[in-house]
Amino acid sequence: MRVAADTPYARASTAAADKAAGGHNDGAGKASGARPAPSVPEPAVLAQARVNISDGQTVGVGMPISVTFSQPVPAAERKGVESWLRVQTSSGTRGAWSWVKDHNLLDGQRVDFRPSTTYWQSGTQITLSLGSHGARRFTIGRSLLATVDAKTHMMTVRTGGTAQRIQVTTGAPGTDTWNGTMVVMDKQPKVYMDSRTVGLGDTYHGYYYWAVHLTTSGTYVHQNPRANTEAGHRNVTHGCVGLASNGTAQRFYDRVRVGDVVTVTGADKDTVAAGNGYGDWNLTWKQWLAHSETGATTTA
Structure with missing residues:
Protein backbone atom coordinates (compact mmCIF):
# COMPACT_ATOMS: atom_id res chain seq x y z
CA MET A 1 0.00 0.00 0.00
CA ARG A 2 1.07 3.59 -0.45
CA VAL A 3 0.13 6.90 1.08
CA ALA A 4 1.46 10.35 0.38
CA ALA A 5 3.53 11.30 3.39
CA ASP A 6 6.37 13.51 4.46
CA THR A 7 8.87 13.05 7.25
CA PRO A 8 8.77 15.72 9.95
CA TYR A 9 12.13 17.31 10.45
CA ALA A 10 13.12 18.49 13.92
CA ARG A 11 14.06 22.15 14.05
CA ALA A 12 17.67 22.82 14.88
CA SER A 13 18.50 23.45 18.53
CA THR A 14 19.38 26.93 19.69
CA ALA A 15 22.03 25.69 22.12
CA ALA A 16 25.55 27.01 21.79
CA ALA A 17 27.32 25.57 18.76
CA ASP A 18 30.18 23.15 19.10
CA LYS A 19 33.33 24.23 17.30
CA ALA A 20 34.11 20.70 16.20
CA ALA A 21 36.68 20.32 13.45
CA GLY A 22 37.06 17.37 11.12
CA GLY A 23 39.44 16.48 8.31
CA HIS A 24 39.23 17.92 4.80
CA ASN A 25 39.97 16.71 1.32
CA ASP A 26 43.38 17.92 0.20
CA GLY A 27 42.41 17.92 -3.48
CA ALA A 28 44.16 14.63 -4.16
CA GLY A 29 41.38 12.49 -2.79
CA LYS A 30 43.04 12.02 0.62
CA ALA A 31 41.85 13.30 3.96
CA SER A 32 44.30 15.63 5.61
CA GLY A 33 44.67 17.61 8.79
CA ALA A 34 42.03 19.61 10.60
CA ARG A 35 39.27 21.10 8.54
CA PRO A 36 39.90 24.84 8.12
CA ALA A 37 37.53 27.44 9.51
CA PRO A 38 34.85 28.64 7.06
CA SER A 39 36.13 31.38 4.78
CA VAL A 40 32.69 32.95 4.28
CA PRO A 41 30.26 34.60 6.73
CA GLU A 42 27.74 32.31 8.37
CA PRO A 43 24.86 31.74 5.90
CA ALA A 44 21.51 33.14 6.98
CA VAL A 45 19.73 29.92 5.90
CA LEU A 46 21.21 28.09 8.90
CA ALA A 47 18.83 29.99 11.16
CA GLN A 48 15.89 28.03 9.72
CA ALA A 49 17.70 24.74 9.11
CA ARG A 50 15.94 21.52 10.04
CA VAL A 51 17.77 18.31 10.93
CA ASN A 52 16.29 14.83 10.54
CA ILE A 53 17.86 13.45 13.74
CA SER A 54 16.93 14.66 17.22
CA ASP A 55 19.44 15.54 19.90
CA GLY A 56 20.19 12.42 21.95
CA GLN A 57 18.54 10.04 19.46
CA THR A 58 19.91 6.59 18.58
CA VAL A 59 19.45 5.70 14.90
CA GLY A 60 20.23 2.77 12.63
CA VAL A 61 23.42 2.40 10.62
CA GLY A 62 21.83 3.61 7.38
CA MET A 63 20.57 7.02 8.47
CA PRO A 64 22.24 9.92 6.64
CA ILE A 65 22.45 13.30 8.32
CA SER A 66 19.92 15.36 6.37
CA VAL A 67 19.59 19.14 6.66
CA THR A 68 16.77 20.98 4.91
CA PHE A 69 16.22 24.70 4.42
CA SER A 70 13.17 26.94 4.18
CA GLN A 71 14.27 28.17 0.75
CA PRO A 72 16.63 26.90 -1.98
CA VAL A 73 20.32 27.64 -1.51
CA PRO A 74 21.76 29.12 -4.75
CA ALA A 75 24.50 27.00 -6.31
CA ALA A 76 27.11 29.70 -5.71
CA GLU A 77 26.40 29.66 -1.95
CA ARG A 78 26.33 25.90 -1.34
CA LYS A 79 30.04 25.52 -0.64
CA GLY A 80 29.73 28.12 2.11
CA VAL A 81 26.77 26.28 3.64
CA GLU A 82 28.66 22.98 3.63
CA SER A 83 31.68 24.60 5.26
CA TRP A 84 29.53 25.74 8.20
CA LEU A 85 27.95 22.30 8.73
CA ARG A 86 30.52 20.52 10.90
CA VAL A 87 30.36 16.77 11.52
CA GLN A 88 32.42 15.22 14.32
CA THR A 89 32.48 11.46 14.97
CA SER A 90 34.10 9.14 17.48
CA SER A 91 35.20 6.69 14.79
CA GLY A 92 37.06 8.84 12.26
CA THR A 93 34.43 8.33 9.56
CA ARG A 94 35.22 9.28 5.97
CA GLY A 95 32.20 10.93 4.37
CA ALA A 96 30.87 13.91 2.45
CA TRP A 97 27.97 16.32 2.11
CA SER A 98 25.96 16.09 -1.10
CA TRP A 99 22.99 18.12 -2.37
CA VAL A 100 19.97 15.87 -2.81
CA LYS A 101 16.78 16.73 -4.71
CA ASP A 102 14.13 15.94 -2.12
CA HIS A 103 10.88 14.35 -3.30
CA ASN A 104 8.81 17.20 -1.82
CA LEU A 105 11.23 20.14 -2.01
CA LEU A 106 13.01 22.28 -4.59
CA ASP A 107 16.57 21.76 -5.75
CA GLY A 108 18.94 23.30 -3.22
CA GLN A 109 16.73 22.77 -0.17
CA ARG A 110 18.38 19.59 1.12
CA VAL A 111 21.95 18.53 1.79
CA ASP A 112 22.89 15.13 3.27
CA PHE A 113 26.03 13.68 4.85
CA ARG A 114 26.81 9.96 4.57
CA PRO A 115 29.89 7.74 4.94
CA SER A 116 31.84 6.85 1.83
CA THR A 117 31.57 3.15 1.05
CA THR A 118 29.62 1.50 3.83
CA TYR A 119 27.07 2.31 6.50
CA TRP A 120 27.90 3.97 9.80
CA GLN A 121 29.81 1.92 12.33
CA SER A 122 27.64 0.81 15.25
CA GLY A 123 28.40 2.71 18.43
CA THR A 124 29.64 5.82 16.63
CA GLN A 125 28.96 9.05 18.52
CA ILE A 126 28.21 11.97 16.18
CA THR A 127 27.97 15.71 16.68
CA LEU A 128 26.54 17.99 14.00
CA SER A 129 27.20 21.71 14.52
CA LEU A 130 25.21 24.36 12.66
CA GLY A 131 27.28 27.47 13.21
CA SER A 132 25.78 29.69 15.90
CA HIS A 133 22.44 27.88 15.68
CA GLY A 134 23.19 24.88 17.82
CA ALA A 135 24.40 21.32 17.71
CA ARG A 136 22.93 17.83 17.61
CA ARG A 137 24.55 14.84 19.31
CA PHE A 138 23.35 11.35 18.48
CA THR A 139 24.46 7.72 18.38
CA ILE A 140 24.53 4.95 15.78
CA GLY A 141 22.90 1.83 17.22
CA ARG A 142 23.18 -1.88 16.42
CA SER A 143 23.12 -2.92 12.76
CA ASP A 280 21.25 8.09 -0.57
CA TRP A 281 22.91 4.66 -0.65
CA ASN A 282 21.70 4.02 -4.19
CA LEU A 283 24.34 6.46 -5.45
CA THR A 284 27.94 5.37 -5.91
CA TRP A 285 30.56 7.33 -4.00
CA LYS A 286 31.62 8.99 -7.26
CA GLN A 287 28.01 10.01 -7.95
CA TRP A 288 27.68 11.28 -4.38
CA LEU A 289 30.78 13.45 -4.62
CA ALA A 290 29.58 14.92 -7.93
CA HIS A 291 27.00 16.91 -5.93
CA SER A 292 29.35 17.89 -3.09
CA GLU A 293 31.01 21.30 -2.97
CA THR A 294 33.59 20.56 -0.28
CA GLY A 295 34.46 16.95 -1.12
CA ALA A 296 35.30 14.06 1.15
CA THR A 297 36.32 14.61 4.75
CA THR A 298 37.52 12.32 7.51
CA THR A 299 35.76 13.39 10.67
CA ALA A 300 37.41 13.30 14.09
Whole structure:
Protein backbone atom coordinates (compact mmCIF):
# COMPACT_ATOMS: atom_id res chain seq x y z
CA MET A 1 0.00 0.00 0.00
CA ARG A 2 1.07 3.59 -0.45
CA VAL A 3 0.13 6.90 1.08
CA ALA A 4 1.46 10.35 0.38
CA ALA A 5 3.53 11.30 3.39
CA ASP A 6 6.37 13.51 4.46
CA THR A 7 8.87 13.05 7.25
CA PRO A 8 8.77 15.72 9.95
CA TYR A 9 12.13 17.31 10.45
CA ALA A 10 13.12 18.49 13.92
CA ARG A 11 14.06 22.15 14.05
CA ALA A 12 17.67 22.82 14.88
CA SER A 13 18.50 23.45 18.53
CA THR A 14 19.38 26.93 19.69
CA ALA A 15 22.03 25.69 22.12
CA ALA A 16 25.55 27.01 21.79
CA ALA A 17 27.32 25.57 18.76
CA ASP A 18 30.18 23.15 19.10
CA LYS A 19 33.33 24.23 17.30
CA ALA A 20 34.11 20.70 16.20
CA ALA A 21 36.68 20.32 13.45
CA GLY A 22 37.06 17.37 11.12
CA GLY A 23 39.44 16.48 8.31
CA HIS A 24 39.23 17.92 4.80
CA ASN A 25 39.97 16.71 1.32
CA ASP A 26 43.38 17.92 0.20
CA GLY A 27 42.41 17.92 -3.48
CA ALA A 28 44.16 14.63 -4.16
CA GLY A 29 41.38 12.49 -2.79
CA LYS A 30 43.04 12.02 0.62
CA ALA A 31 41.85 13.30 3.96
CA SER A 32 44.30 15.63 5.61
CA GLY A 33 44.67 17.61 8.79
CA ALA A 34 42.03 19.61 10.60
CA ARG A 35 39.27 21.10 8.54
CA PRO A 36 39.90 24.84 8.12
CA ALA A 37 37.53 27.44 9.51
CA PRO A 38 34.85 28.64 7.06
CA SER A 39 36.13 31.38 4.78
CA VAL A 40 32.69 32.95 4.28
CA PRO A 41 30.26 34.60 6.73
CA GLU A 42 27.74 32.31 8.37
CA PRO A 43 24.86 31.74 5.90
CA ALA A 44 21.51 33.14 6.98
CA VAL A 45 19.73 29.92 5.90
CA LEU A 46 21.21 28.09 8.90
CA ALA A 47 18.83 29.99 11.16
CA GLN A 48 15.89 28.03 9.72
CA ALA A 49 17.70 24.74 9.11
CA ARG A 50 15.94 21.52 10.04
CA VAL A 51 17.77 18.31 10.93
CA ASN A 52 16.29 14.83 10.54
CA ILE A 53 17.86 13.45 13.74
CA SER A 54 16.93 14.66 17.22
CA ASP A 55 19.44 15.54 19.90
CA GLY A 56 20.19 12.42 21.95
CA GLN A 57 18.54 10.04 19.46
CA THR A 58 19.91 6.59 18.58
CA VAL A 59 19.45 5.70 14.90
CA GLY A 60 20.23 2.77 12.63
CA VAL A 61 23.42 2.40 10.62
CA GLY A 62 21.83 3.61 7.38
CA MET A 63 20.57 7.02 8.47
CA PRO A 64 22.24 9.92 6.64
CA ILE A 65 22.45 13.30 8.32
CA SER A 66 19.92 15.36 6.37
CA VAL A 67 19.59 19.14 6.66
CA THR A 68 16.77 20.98 4.91
CA PHE A 69 16.22 24.70 4.42
CA SER A 70 13.17 26.94 4.18
CA GLN A 71 14.27 28.17 0.75
CA PRO A 72 16.63 26.90 -1.98
CA VAL A 73 20.32 27.64 -1.51
CA PRO A 74 21.76 29.12 -4.75
CA ALA A 75 24.50 27.00 -6.31
CA ALA A 76 27.11 29.70 -5.71
CA GLU A 77 26.40 29.66 -1.95
CA ARG A 78 26.33 25.90 -1.34
CA LYS A 79 30.04 25.52 -0.64
CA GLY A 80 29.73 28.12 2.11
CA VAL A 81 26.77 26.28 3.64
CA GLU A 82 28.66 22.98 3.63
CA SER A 83 31.68 24.60 5.26
CA TRP A 84 29.53 25.74 8.20
CA LEU A 85 27.95 22.30 8.73
CA ARG A 86 30.52 20.52 10.90
CA VAL A 87 30.36 16.77 11.52
CA GLN A 88 32.42 15.22 14.32
CA THR A 89 32.48 11.46 14.97
CA SER A 90 34.10 9.14 17.48
CA SER A 91 35.20 6.69 14.79
CA GLY A 92 37.06 8.84 12.26
CA THR A 93 34.43 8.33 9.56
CA ARG A 94 35.22 9.28 5.97
CA GLY A 95 32.20 10.93 4.37
CA ALA A 96 30.87 13.91 2.45
CA TRP A 97 27.97 16.32 2.11
CA SER A 98 25.96 16.09 -1.10
CA TRP A 99 22.99 18.12 -2.37
CA VAL A 100 19.97 15.87 -2.81
CA LYS A 101 16.78 16.73 -4.71
CA ASP A 102 14.13 15.94 -2.12
CA HIS A 103 10.88 14.35 -3.30
CA ASN A 104 8.81 17.20 -1.82
CA LEU A 105 11.23 20.14 -2.01
CA LEU A 106 13.01 22.28 -4.59
CA ASP A 107 16.57 21.76 -5.75
CA GLY A 108 18.94 23.30 -3.22
CA GLN A 109 16.73 22.77 -0.17
CA ARG A 110 18.38 19.59 1.12
CA VAL A 111 21.95 18.53 1.79
CA ASP A 112 22.89 15.13 3.27
CA PHE A 113 26.03 13.68 4.85
CA ARG A 114 26.81 9.96 4.57
CA PRO A 115 29.89 7.74 4.94
CA SER A 116 31.84 6.85 1.83
CA THR A 117 31.57 3.15 1.05
CA THR A 118 29.62 1.50 3.83
CA TYR A 119 27.07 2.31 6.50
CA TRP A 120 27.90 3.97 9.80
CA GLN A 121 29.81 1.92 12.33
CA SER A 122 27.64 0.81 15.25
CA GLY A 123 28.40 2.71 18.43
CA THR A 124 29.64 5.82 16.63
CA GLN A 125 28.96 9.05 18.52
CA ILE A 126 28.21 11.97 16.18
CA THR A 127 27.97 15.71 16.68
CA LEU A 128 26.54 17.99 14.00
CA SER A 129 27.20 21.71 14.52
CA LEU A 130 25.21 24.36 12.66
CA GLY A 131 27.28 27.47 13.21
CA SER A 132 25.78 29.69 15.90
CA HIS A 133 22.44 27.88 15.68
CA GLY A 134 23.19 24.88 17.82
CA ALA A 135 24.40 21.32 17.71
CA ARG A 136 22.93 17.83 17.61
CA ARG A 137 24.55 14.84 19.31
CA PHE A 138 23.35 11.35 18.48
CA THR A 139 24.46 7.72 18.38
CA ILE A 140 24.53 4.95 15.78
CA GLY A 141 22.90 1.83 17.22
CA ARG A 142 23.18 -1.88 16.42
CA SER A 143 23.12 -2.92 12.76
CA LEU A 144 19.88 -4.21 11.24
CA LEU A 145 19.87 -4.88 7.50
CA ALA A 146 16.76 -6.29 5.81
CA THR A 147 16.83 -7.58 2.22
CA VAL A 148 13.58 -8.22 0.36
CA ASP A 149 13.68 -10.50 -2.69
CA ALA A 150 10.58 -9.74 -4.74
CA LYS A 151 11.11 -12.84 -6.89
CA THR A 152 11.25 -15.35 -4.04
CA HIS A 153 8.79 -13.42 -1.82
CA MET A 154 11.21 -13.60 1.11
CA MET A 155 12.83 -11.04 3.41
CA THR A 156 16.09 -11.78 5.21
CA VAL A 157 16.72 -9.72 8.35
CA ARG A 158 20.32 -9.63 9.58
CA THR A 159 21.17 -8.31 13.03
CA GLY A 160 24.74 -8.82 14.11
CA GLY A 161 25.64 -12.41 13.30
CA THR A 162 22.07 -13.70 13.10
CA ALA A 163 19.72 -13.93 10.12
CA GLN A 164 15.97 -14.55 9.97
CA ARG A 165 13.92 -15.31 6.85
CA ILE A 166 10.37 -13.97 6.66
CA GLN A 167 7.74 -14.62 3.99
CA VAL A 168 6.49 -11.42 2.32
CA THR A 169 4.37 -10.20 -0.56
CA THR A 170 5.48 -7.17 -2.59
CA GLY A 171 3.98 -5.04 -5.36
CA ALA A 172 1.80 -6.75 -7.94
CA PRO A 173 2.56 -6.25 -11.65
CA GLY A 174 1.80 -2.63 -12.48
CA THR A 175 2.15 -1.46 -8.87
CA ASP A 176 5.59 -2.91 -8.23
CA THR A 177 7.73 -2.10 -5.20
CA TRP A 178 10.73 0.18 -5.68
CA ASN A 179 14.07 -1.56 -6.09
CA GLY A 180 17.07 -0.33 -4.17
CA THR A 181 18.17 0.57 -0.68
CA MET A 182 15.78 2.48 1.55
CA VAL A 183 16.13 3.64 5.15
CA VAL A 184 13.43 3.56 7.82
CA MET A 185 12.13 7.15 8.05
CA ASP A 186 9.69 6.56 10.91
CA LYS A 187 7.22 3.96 12.12
CA GLN A 188 3.67 4.08 13.47
CA PRO A 189 1.36 1.43 14.99
CA LYS A 190 -1.28 2.34 12.41
CA VAL A 191 -1.43 4.57 9.33
CA TYR A 192 -4.45 5.63 7.29
CA MET A 193 -3.79 4.85 3.64
CA ASP A 194 -5.87 6.13 0.72
CA SER A 195 -5.15 5.05 -2.85
CA ARG A 196 -6.64 8.27 -4.19
CA THR A 197 -3.70 10.27 -2.75
CA VAL A 198 -1.23 8.40 -4.96
CA GLY A 199 -3.20 8.22 -8.20
CA LEU A 200 -4.49 4.65 -7.87
CA GLY A 201 -8.19 5.47 -7.84
CA ASP A 202 -10.57 4.16 -5.19
CA THR A 203 -8.85 0.80 -4.73
CA TYR A 204 -8.12 0.96 -1.00
CA HIS A 205 -8.57 3.21 2.01
CA GLY A 206 -8.40 2.49 5.68
CA TYR A 207 -6.00 1.85 8.53
CA TYR A 208 -3.05 -0.50 8.15
CA TYR A 209 -1.08 -1.67 11.15
CA TRP A 210 2.58 -1.97 12.18
CA ALA A 211 3.66 0.48 9.48
CA VAL A 212 7.40 0.97 8.88
CA HIS A 213 7.86 3.97 6.57
CA LEU A 214 10.48 3.72 3.78
CA THR A 215 9.81 6.43 1.16
CA THR A 216 8.20 9.85 0.98
CA SER A 217 6.07 8.61 -1.92
CA GLY A 218 4.47 6.14 0.47
CA THR A 219 6.28 2.80 0.55
CA TYR A 220 5.92 0.90 3.82
CA VAL A 221 6.56 -2.50 5.32
CA HIS A 222 3.27 -3.21 7.11
CA GLN A 223 0.70 -5.77 8.09
CA ASN A 224 -1.48 -6.77 5.15
CA PRO A 225 -4.38 -9.25 5.54
CA ARG A 226 -3.66 -10.66 2.07
CA ALA A 227 -0.20 -11.63 3.25
CA ASN A 228 -1.81 -14.30 5.45
CA THR A 229 -2.28 -16.44 2.35
CA GLU A 230 -0.07 -14.82 -0.31
CA ALA A 231 3.22 -14.12 1.52
CA GLY A 232 5.91 -16.43 0.24
CA HIS A 233 3.87 -17.22 -2.88
CA ARG A 234 2.68 -14.19 -4.88
CA ASN A 235 3.11 -10.42 -5.09
CA VAL A 236 -0.28 -8.77 -4.58
CA THR A 237 0.26 -5.35 -2.95
CA HIS A 238 0.04 -1.83 -4.34
CA GLY A 239 3.78 -1.30 -3.84
CA CYS A 240 4.41 -1.91 -0.17
CA VAL A 241 5.97 -4.96 1.48
CA GLY A 242 3.18 -6.92 3.14
CA LEU A 243 3.59 -9.07 6.25
CA ALA A 244 1.14 -11.54 7.78
CA SER A 245 -1.11 -10.62 10.71
CA ASN A 246 -0.12 -13.72 12.73
CA GLY A 247 2.38 -11.64 14.72
CA THR A 248 4.96 -11.43 11.94
CA ALA A 249 4.28 -7.77 11.15
CA GLN A 250 4.32 -6.68 14.79
CA ARG A 251 7.54 -8.55 15.53
CA PHE A 252 9.30 -6.85 12.61
CA TYR A 253 7.88 -3.49 13.69
CA ASP A 254 9.16 -4.00 17.23
CA ARG A 255 12.67 -4.90 16.01
CA VAL A 256 13.34 -1.99 13.68
CA ARG A 257 14.26 1.58 14.51
CA VAL A 258 14.57 4.76 12.48
CA GLY A 259 17.69 4.50 10.33
CA ASP A 260 17.60 0.74 9.77
CA VAL A 261 18.17 -0.45 6.21
CA VAL A 262 15.70 -2.21 3.87
CA THR A 263 16.94 -3.20 0.41
CA VAL A 264 14.58 -4.53 -2.27
CA THR A 265 15.83 -6.64 -5.18
CA GLY A 266 14.11 -8.41 -8.05
CA ALA A 267 11.17 -6.04 -8.48
CA ASP A 268 10.08 -4.95 -11.95
CA LYS A 269 10.63 -1.27 -11.21
CA ASP A 270 13.37 1.37 -11.19
CA THR A 271 15.69 2.05 -8.28
CA VAL A 272 14.22 4.49 -5.77
CA ALA A 273 15.56 8.06 -6.10
CA ALA A 274 18.00 9.39 -3.52
CA GLY A 275 15.55 12.08 -2.41
CA ASN A 276 12.51 9.80 -2.10
CA GLY A 277 13.05 9.25 1.59
CA TYR A 278 16.68 8.41 2.31
CA GLY A 279 17.75 6.65 -0.87
CA ASP A 280 21.25 8.09 -0.57
CA TRP A 281 22.91 4.66 -0.65
CA ASN A 282 21.70 4.02 -4.19
CA LEU A 283 24.34 6.46 -5.45
CA THR A 284 27.94 5.37 -5.91
CA TRP A 285 30.56 7.33 -4.00
CA LYS A 286 31.62 8.99 -7.26
CA GLN A 287 28.01 10.01 -7.95
CA TRP A 288 27.68 11.28 -4.38
CA LEU A 289 30.78 13.45 -4.62
CA ALA A 290 29.58 14.92 -7.93
CA HIS A 291 27.00 16.91 -5.93
CA SER A 292 29.35 17.89 -3.09
CA GLU A 293 31.01 21.30 -2.97
CA THR A 294 33.59 20.56 -0.28
CA GLY A 295 34.46 16.95 -1.12
CA ALA A 296 35.30 14.06 1.15
CA THR A 297 36.32 14.61 4.75
CA THR A 298 37.52 12.32 7.51
CA THR A 299 35.76 13.39 10.67
CA ALA A 300 37.41 13.30 14.09
